[in-house]
Amino acid sequence: MLDSGLDPAHLAQLLALPFMQRALVAGLLTGLLGGVLGSVAVLRQLSFFSDALGHSALLGISLGILSGLNPTLVLIPFAVLFALGVNQLAGRSQLPTDALLNIVYSSSLALAVLLLSRVRSYKGGIQQLLFGDILGVSWLDLGVILLLLIAAGGYLLLTRRSQILLTIDEPLAISRGVAAGWHRMVFIVVLAVVVAISIKAVGVLLISAFVVIPACASRLVSRSFGTYVLVAALLGAGCAVVGLLASGLFDLPSGPSVVVVQLLGFLLALLLAPLSRVARP
Amino acid sequence: MAEMILEVSHLTICREGSTVVDDVSFSLEAESDTALVGPNGAGKSTLVQAILGVLPRRSGQVRVLGHSLGARGQLPAAVRDQLAYLPQSIALRGRFPLSVAEFVGLGWERAGLALPWRGGRARRAAVALALAKVGGEALADRLVSDLSTGQLKRALLAFCVVRPRRLLVLDEAQAGLDSRAAEQFHGLLFDLRRSEGWTILQVSHDLDMVRRTCSGVLCLNRSLRCSGTPDHALSPAQLERLYGRGWVSYHHHHPGASRG
Structure with missing residues (x-):
């Protein structure tokens, strides 16, 4: 029988549970992934994009449920199409991107809720879609997240020069031979796939926190690009592990627990930010 | 014959349906320092960005160090390495x-x-x-x-x-600097040009600076209105043609000799 509260015996019991072990590894990997991609996404003003994608993903999931396919399998192509569509739309339209994203995500959300209201047999419950079910992550899900982490990490490492130049100034980047349009598109697609994969664990409402909060906290205190990405990744992973343990120990919902820990990390960074400004040789 | 670093021929650029740069041709010799001048909206930044491959062109040819710029701004990496761009900000x-x-x-x-x-x-x-x-x-x-x-x-x-670079393209490098800082910046640029052997193409509004430091001037107002040495291209008559009447007398009384 499980106790609750903070004592070593309880912690040991918790860590012995296979689903808890999977959840912790999933949190660690998702946190790393969110931190690394988020550090570029935040500088490129894509915070709202990940939020909108998370909300729109509910439509992808509903389509999956309705068609009887595995929702994750439907979600990945859905996210890629969403990313490409938004990228095209933002490039051609005269409207600001945040307004466009708002239109796309609120209409996707509305359609998703309408679709789900027709599905009476759906057992999972909307609660799990909204806030995720990190305790229900399988070894297969973990494998997919790990592959994605390797692929996304490798891509960013190898194209680091292009990614930073593009984030500073597009004409400057192009003048240095960076294929701007191509890199912009690939990054958005990678971000979309990462968001889609992480949704099962974190839920559609809070997924953008994984991308945005650790990166912003790191941005406040870092004095070079290398440390910025590293701190964002470690913060993402650390907050996820601490949040999940807290959720297990005190029997709290997992996604929100992680986000609250991220918030604490962000507040800490806010306090430390003035120190990193004066610390100058 | 001197080596040509940049050759632009019959370059036409359209943006949102209207022609902003019309049939412009010029070339830059090695280690020359050329200013691109003209009123606001004359297409100076557009021209510069098309030469760099940032903006697409409608027609015409751009050759950098003898290599053609592709239709979508492609240049061989070895040529790109020798080309640098200094944006306004x-x-x-x-x-x-x-x-x-x-x-x-x-x-x-x-x-x-x-x-x-x-x-x-x-x-x-x-x-x-x-x-x-x-x-x-x-x-x-x-x-x-x-x-x-x-x-x-x-x-x-x-x-x-x-x-090491061969061609440096500057778009209003002095923008945002006060006169002292602009002076320092141009001094630095002038020294580096000579020590590094750069060829420079710079968009500029500072005609006094252009007179003092540049070897050539291109006057652009959608099309190339005139070009040549600063004495010729920036003569009062040419400036009046480029900027319109009234502008010249105002700017021409600037005390250009106030520094030694």
Whole structure:
């Protein structure tokens, strides 16, 4: 029988549970992934994009449920199409991107809720879609997240020069031979796939926190690009592990627990930010 | 015959349906310093960005170091390495966690895939030398978003000088600088041009500076109105044709001889 509260015996019991072990590894990997991609996404003003994608993903999931396919399998192509569509739309339209994203995500959300209201047999419950079910992550899900982490990490490492130049100034980047349009598109697609994969664990409402909060906290205190990405990744992973343990120990919902820990990390960074400004040789 | 660094022939650029640069041809000899002048909206920045491959062109040809610029702005990586661009400003929104040394290092790195730690020692040495050449050693560990306008221009110049270049394209490099800082910046640019053997194409509004330092002038107002040496191209009659009546008398009484 499980106790609750903070004592070593309880912690040991918790860590012995296979689903808890999977959840912790999933949190660690998702946190790393969110931190690394988020550090570029935040500088490129894509915070709202990940939020909108998370909300729109509910439509992808509903389509999956309705068609009887595995929702994750439907979600990945859905996210890629969403990313490409938004990228095209933002490039051609005269409207600001945040307004466009708002239109796309609120209409996707509305359609998703309408679709789900027709599905009476759906057992999972909307609660799990909204806030995720990190305790229900399988070894297969973990494998997919790990592959994605390797692929996304490798891509960013190898194209680091292009990614930073593009984030500073597009004409400057192009003048240095960076294929701007191509890199912009690939990054958005990678971000979309990462968001889609992480949704099962974190839920559609809070997924953008994984991308945005650790990166912003790191941005406040870092004095070079290398440390910025590293701190964002470690913060993402650390907050996820601490949040999940807290959720297990005190029997709290997992996604929100992680986000609250991220918030604490962000507040800490806010306090430390003035120190990193004066610390100058 | 002198080597031609940049050859532009019959270049026409359209933006949103209207022609903003019309049938422009010129070429730049090695180690020349040419100013591109003209009123606001004349298409100067557009022309420069088309030459760099940032904006598409409608028709015409651009050759950099003898290599044709592709329709979508492609140039061989070895040619790109020898071409540098100094924009009017870079718009960094909020704190940008990139140190000046890292930024200058990006100018040293070549196009294509590479691991971040490639080049290690050679890159650090090149960055330190570049910062020394622009008098920006003290900036190395500062964040690019913490720099003043003048310091940012130095960092951008270091980004250009960190690797040997042949052609430097500047878009209103003096924008945002007060007159003292602009003077310093041009002094630095002038020295580097001679020591590095750069060919320069610069968009400029400062006709006094153009008269003093440039070897050639291109007057643009959608099409090329005149070109030649500063004495010829910036004569009162030519300026009146370019900018319209009334502008010339005002600007021509500037005391250009106030510095020794």
